[in-house]
Amino acid sequence: MNQKFSNYLRVLKISSGIGMLSIVGCAHELSPIKISPTNSPTTEISNQITLMNQAIGSQTDVLASAHFKKAESYLLDAQAENKKGDSTEVILESVGYSRAYLDKANEEASAVKSNTSDIAEARIAAISAGARNLPKELSALDDRFKRLTSDPDEAQKIKTEDKTKLQAQYLNLELHAIKVANLHEAESTLSLTKKKGAEIITPVAYKQAVEKLNNAEKVIETDRHNSEKISLAVKDATDSSRRVFALLESEQNSRSQTPEQRAMTLEARDMALNEAKAVTNEVAAESSVKDQQIAVQGEILALQGEDLAASEVANKVLKKKEMEDKMMTNAAAQFEKSEAEIYRQDGNLVIRLKTMNFATNRSDLPAASIAILTRVKDVMKEIGAGEVIVEGHTDAVGDATHNQELSLKRAQAVVKFFESDKSLAEDKIDSVGFGYSKPLSSNKTKEGRAQNRRVDIVIKTNPVRM
Numbered sequence: 001m002n003q004k005f006s007n008y009l010r011v012l013k014i015s016s017g018i019g020m021l022s023i024v025g026c027a028h029e030l031s032p033i034k035i036s037p038t039n040s041p042t043t044e045i046s047n048q049i050t051l052m053n054q055a056i057g058s059q060t061d062v063l064a065s066a067h068f069k070k071a072e073s074y075l076l077d078a079q080a081e082n083k084k085g086d087s088t089e090v091i092l093e094s095v096g097y098s099r100a101y102l103d104k105a106n107e108e109a110s111a112v113k114s115n116t117s118d119i120a121e122a123r124i125a126a127i128s129a130g131a132r133n134l135p136k137e138l139s140a141l142d143d144r145f146k147r148l149t150s151d152p153d154e155a156q157k158i159k160t161e162d163k164t165k166l167q168a169q170y171l172n173l174e175l176h177a178i179k180v181a182n183l184h185e186a187e188s189t190l191s192l193t194k195k196k197g198a199e200i201i202t203p204v205a206y207k208q209a210v211e212k213l214n215n216a217e218k219v220i221e222t223d224r225h226n227s228e229k230i231s232l233a234v235k236d237a238t239d240s241s242r243r244v245f246a247l248l249e250s251e252q253n254s255r256s257q258t259p260e261q262r263a264m265t266l267e268a269r270d271m272a273l274n275e276a277k278a279v280t281n282e283v284a285a286e287s288s289v290k291d292q293q294i295a296v297q298g299e300i301l302a303l304q305g306e307d308l309a310a311s312e313v314a315n316k317v318l319k320k321k322e323m324e325d326k327m328m329t330n331a332a333a334q335f336e337k338s339e340a341e342i343y344r345q346d347g348n349l350v351i352r353l354k355t356m357n358f359a360t361n362r363s364d365l366p367a368a369s370i371a372i373l374t375r376v377k378d379v380m381k382e383i384g385a386g387e388v389i390v391e392g393h394t395d396a397v398g399d400a401t402h403n404q405e406l407s408l409k410r411a412q413a414v415v416k417f418f419e420s421d422k423s424l425a426e427d428k429i430d431s432v433g434f435g436y437s438k439p440l441s442s443n444k445t446k447e448g449r450a451q452n453r454r455v456d457i458v459i460k461t462n463p464v465r466m
Contacts, residue, residue, distance in 0.1 A: 029070075030104060032096030041082050041091040048075055048095050051102060055109075058401045059120050060102075063109035065146040067101045074098035112155035119145060119163055122170035124400050128437035129177040137176070141169055178224055179217060182234045186213050189241035193248055202247045209240040225439055231345045327461070331379045339372055349383065351376055351457040356410075358453070363409035365417060373417055376457055380424065383461055388429045390414045391456040395449035396436040408433025414455055 035044055052075065055061065061068045078094035113120065123145065131138045144166055149155045190198075190209055198206040216233040223229055324344075331349060332342040341352040353376070356369050365373070380388060392411030394403040411431035418424055441448035 030097070030100040032093055033099040033103070035092045035096050035099075037088060037092065039092065041078070041088055041095070044092060044095045045075070045078050045082060048078070048098055048102075051099070054401075055102060055106060057404065058106070058109065059123065060105050060109040062123070062142050062145045063112055063116065063120070063149050064105040064107075064152075066150060067105035067108060071098045071101035071105060074101065108152045109149075111152050112149050115156050115158060116145075116149060116163065119148075119167045119170065121400060122167045122174070124435075125437055126170045126174040126177060128434065129174045130181045131173050131177045134173065134177060134180065137173055141166065141173060144169075175221065175224055178220055178230075182220065182230060183213065183216060183237065186216070186234070186237040186241040189238075189245055193241070193244045196248050198244050198248055201251055202244055205240075205244045205247050209237070209244045212237040212240040227438060228343060228345065327383050331383065334375045334379055335372070340376075345458070349459040349461055351379070351459070353455045353457065354451075356453075356455050358410055361406065363406060363413050365413050370417075373414065377418055380418075380459060383459065385424065385459045385461060386428070387460040388418070388424060389458040389460075390418075390429070390431045391458060392431070392433045393438060393452060393454050393456065394436050395452045396439070396443035397449065400435055404433050404435035404437075406433070407435050410455065414457075 052071065055068065055071075074094050074097040078091050078098060081091045081094060123141070126138070126141075148158055148162065148166070186209075190206075190213060193202075193206065193209075212233075216230070216237040219226075219233040220230055328342060328344065328349060331351070335342070335351075339353070339355050341354065343350055343352075353369075353372065355372060357366050359366065390411040392407035392409075392414075394407045396403070408431065411433055415429055415431045418429055419426055436443065436452065439448075439452045440454070441451040443449050443452060
């Protein structure tokens, strides 16, 4: 069963129970859709679940909640009847009622959609950002949305200020979801270090980490859809918070040392840092010297617990970075700048393809794209890809649901190509469609829309072994 719809059914069962939801025996507002008695009840239930999930994707569950809820209720009845072994006629009748109420719900949703499109788009953006991980906040807004659309006739007369207010609330939820998804580790780490006394024991490092966390939050607030910019700021904040934690651990370990042992430890650390500084310029291909120095120092401190001399620790860190830089440089050399953009994101290698040129509303691979995809496949083989995620993205022309489905189909077409020669196991590659929820540029211009129509290949490389 589709996970999204399974969650809906689970909530209904917990809150009301299947028995309470059943409306068998009540006066029926609609007649059931006729289903051939020769059809398999299990298959028809599965088909109805698919239709319900499609309706959720089109937001019918909030645009026409009353009839959608009845469709859910009858589907639950059909599942319970099938489980008990009731007759095919009884089960298919429940499925037929579910389908009738779903058709009615879709009809009502279509009628009110034009007057609530701004709210619906803001809701999609919030869900795409991870609002389902904030069920209390999302449910509260959805309840307000359902109240506005509960009567199709009244939904056509919703006041502009009411629509604007709810749209803004969904957009605020989207922002909150993006912050939670990106800043959770840094916030949790800093909270823990604060409890351990970081403000007193390591005040300078703690202050720097707080500043970087605040900066990452500000980046999200000012440019919430710029994933590359956000990734860099979040990585900076996360690394800085980890550094504070490592410093605290180091300080606690040093309490058991004699004064001479502490002095020798500091001397070894200084030697390692001096050696690291001497080669920082060679490994800082994309970062400023200052940022690279901080990153090297942080990794040295993180590795300090290993039974290695400080100079060996520094060499290990630098060698790892040199290998990662070489990996990225070799990958970038396979493409022209007009073809692809190569960058790091959360420790992964991302290949952003700019020239896929899918035909309008088509997901089959253009012949011209085979060459560049073959080079991507070669890069994955060369660097020893651990896992790969293919992300599909569209511009904002057309319906949100259609664009999400189209972006997923395009991503799946690329995955199918990568799997064609068995160079990567099927369980190591996946696809996801984001529709137009993560634009790189404005959709108001032809150039911006072209930039937003893209495929991103996220490669999780195997750890570099020293």
